Amino acid sequence: MTLSEEAHERLADVVALQPTKNKELMSRWGMESGSEVHQYLESELKEYYFRDENSLIRATPEAAELVGVDPGMExxxxxxxxxxxxxxxxxxxxxxxxxxxxxxxxxxxxxxxxxxxxxxxxxxxxxxxxxxxxxxxxxxxxxxxxxxxxxxxxxxxxxxxxxx
CATH class of the missing domain: 1.10.10.10 (Winged helix-like DNA-binding domain superfamily/Winged helix DNA-binding domain)
Structure with a gap:
């Protein structure tokens, strides 16, 4: 899957901020609601993120490799x-x-x-x-x-x- 420049930058945010929440991404991306964040994640980045047992958003290892960004916590x-x-x-x-x-x-x-x-x-x-x-x-x-x-x-x- 080829990502647009915007999707690539936003995926880099997911990797860098993980584990994160809709609200944190909403603020970073200038969106109006958590629903808007969820819709974006599902439509543009579905292959590259998942929710952990606490419903926090995390990037897949492939996502970190694709964008060349270190995870938010190691x-x-x-x-x-x-x-x-x-x-x-x-x-x-x-x-x-x-x-x-x-x-x-x-x-x-x-x-x-x-x-x-x-x-x-x-x-x-x-x-x-x-x-x-x-x-x-x-x-x-x-x-x-x-x-x-x-x-x-x-x-x-x-x-x-x-x-x-």
Whole structure:
């Protein structure tokens, strides 16, 4: 199957962001709904993606080879993870508490980001935290409001920022 230039670029996004959700791709691709993302995936990229047991979108190994992009998350033999993340997620990982620290709320993470010189909208922070939790990078601690902290030691992570 020959891909258009747009489909090739979008497949590269799927590979780089995996595991991902419709909402994350919707934002990246400037689409109006998750349904629109699903329709695009099914009509243009059906051979190159699948949904895992948690309904997260993942690219096939063939897709990664076709577009020449490293997957969004890789783990080595010692359990260290390499993450390739969009801008807000990249900065969130840098400020979220470690696994042995008290977890932080969305608002607290936003304040930490501002102290670090970033000022994303709170909805972007909330979505970044949810996405990182679904990828297993963050642990969600239920208190009065959901709070977050790293699920793995910081030294076991290598974080790279994806180009937007």
């Amino acid at each position: 783990e080595d033999e010692e359990g260290r993870r390499t993450l390739r993340l969009p801008d807000v997620q990249y900065h969130v990982v840098g400020v979220v508490p470690g696994p042995d620290e008290e977890s932080a709320s969305v608002v607290n993470v936003l304040h930490r980001l501002r102290e670090a010189g970033q000022d994303p909208p709170i909805e972007d922070v909330r979505e970044a935290l949810r996405s990182l939790a679904s990828k297993g990078v963050l642990e969600t601690v239920k208190r009065t409001v959901p709070t977050y902290r790293l699920a793995v030691p910081r030294e076991d992570l290598t974080v790279e920022r994806l180009d937007d």
